[in-house]
Amino acid sequence: MGAVVRQTSVGRAGLERVAIKILATLFLSGLLMVGGAAQAAANAKYAGLVMDAKTGEVLYESNADAPRYPASLTKMMTLYLVFEALSSGRISTDTRIPVSRNAAAEPPTNLALKPGQTITVEQVIYGLVTRSANDAATAIAEYLGGSEAKFAAMMTAKARQLGMSRTTFKNAHGLPNSQQKSTARDMARLGVALREHHPRYYKYFSTRSFTFNKRRYGNHNNLLGRIEGVDGIKTGYTRASGFNLVSSVQANGRSIVAVVMGGNTARSRDAHMADLIKRYLKDGSTGRDRMLIAKAPGGARTAFAAMIPGSRVPVPTDRPEVEALTAYAPEEPVQAAATLASVSAPAPRPQTTIEEVVASVDPMPTASTADKAAAAQASDLGGWVIQVASMPSEDEALMFLAETEKKAPTVLASAVPVTETFEKGGVTYHRARFVGFNSKSEAWGACATLKKKSVSCYAVQQ
Structure with missing residues (x-):
């Protein structure tokens, strides 16, 4: 009898211990969720959105339109432009990209590229989605844009086309620049656009590891393979930004893109992202997919293409004039520690001069019905542009833009020169324009200055 009673007592004690553990787990789980929300609310860097x-x-948002440093989320736009170049046939995955001294000097995280070597476009893509390699980002930027500054202008231009109205890019990798800002909402739009516009290449974001020069690099995205349905996209970190993450999730017929910016640690960022996915994926629609982020209309594509240099543009060999890196930290500090110990102090980053630009330039209104239709097609893209000439050849248009910049370097310091092709009466012409004016007063003020210097000028709002 005693034995039976003792066995029963032990059983009850065990059940009590189990019950206590369950209650404790539930309590701590709830505490973590509440604590995580409180921490996010108290964190001045935090922003989040689930779309x-x-x-x-929008299923969830917090500080979604507040300016934040994107850090290596920047590489999402770098890759968007790479995918666009692949889709247009300008490059292939086998195209070899030269590495300049400027690119090779980028601090970790990197692929330890050397000046003078080449790397394929596909290796660049893998290097960006897994290692978040800064040297590879700069190399492809110089190849596609002719310079870091020009490529950054292209990135901002594309951001405007995609409706990312609060984003400005100054480099291709996300290393600190006080003028490089974005928002959680804009990053969500970019994540959706990558999936919608480049489904053929989007699969690269799910790469778990990449081997280069006999070294294996794992993906910084810790949720790949751990959270059901997560198929990318990108992490980011600098001391100024905190820990960032954009996640794409497709499961059970539902699909979301979630953004967390400004996490205190990689672990807390990942935990918060996992919680957002768990909470809001179930609220997603199970309907058919539809295009959310419109591609730019024909006129805008033409103007954007005019910004892309030809293949003869030389790749820089030296680093440009620079500013000090005051807030640099590698993508993943713990993993990069050994690498940092083996290299000299990071080379300072260049101070770019191109300010926020407006992407889409429609044909200038004329009596031509075709011109009016094209202008109407692009009228919803926003911004102001000035036109200074229309030439029979692109070379003449480019020369005129360069001469105009020399005449008014101050008033055009924030503008980007572009050319745009159109036909009239069976003849091809090339408009010479400056893009990047944020208001009517800016654009007309620039024109007034140019007219004083005997340069014809016309301003128009998109």
């Missing part, structure tokens, strides 16, 4: 990728409905 239904089928409908565009």
Whole structure:
């Protein structure tokens, strides 16, 4: 009898211990969720958003339009432009990209590229999605843009086309620049656009590891393979930004893109992202997929293409004039520690001069019905542009833009020169324009200055 009673007592004690553990687990789980929300609310760097990728409905947001440093989330736009160049046939995955001294000097994280070597476009892509390699980002930027500054202008231009109205890029990798800002909402739009516009290449974001020069690099995205449905996209970190993450999730017929910016640690960022996915994926639509982020209309594509240099543009060999890196920290500090110990102090980053630009330039209104239609097609893209000439050849248009810049370097310091092709009466012409004016007063003020210097000028709002 005693034995039976003792056995029963032990059983009850065990059940009590189990019950206590369960209650403690539930309590701590709730505490973590509440604590995580409180921590996010108290964190001045924090911003977050969850978007239904089928409908565009915002399921959750906090500080979604507040300016934040994107850090290596920047490479999402770098890759968007790489995918666009691949889709247009300008490059292939086998195209070899030269590495300049400027690119090779980028601090970790990197692929330890050497000046003078080449790397394929596909290796660049893998290097960006897994290692978040800064040297590879700069190399491809110089190849596609002719310079870091020009490529950054192209990135901002593309951001405007995609509706990312609060984003400005100053480099291709996300290393600190006080003028390089974005928002959680804009990053969500970019994540959706990558999936919608480049499904053929989007699969690269799910790469778990990449081997280069006999060294294996794992993906910094810790949620790949751990959270059901996560198929990318990108992490980011600098001391100024905190820990950032954009995640794409597709599961059970539902699809979301979630953004966390400004996490205190990689672990807390990942935990918060996992919680957002768990909470809001179930609220996503199960309807059919539809295009949420419109591609730019024909006129805008033409103007954007005019910004892309030809293949004869030389790749820089020296680093440009620079500013000190005051807030640099590698993508993943713990993993990069050994690498940092083996290199000299990071080379300072260049101070770019191109300010925020407006992407889409429609044909200038004329009596031509075709011109009016094209202008109407691009009228919703926003911004102001000035036109200074129309030439029979692109070389003449480019020369005129360069001469105009020399005449008014101050008033055009924030503008980007572009050319745009159009036909009239069976003859091809090339408009010479400056893009990047944020208001009517800016654009007309620039024209007034140019007219004083005997340069014809016309300003128009998009």
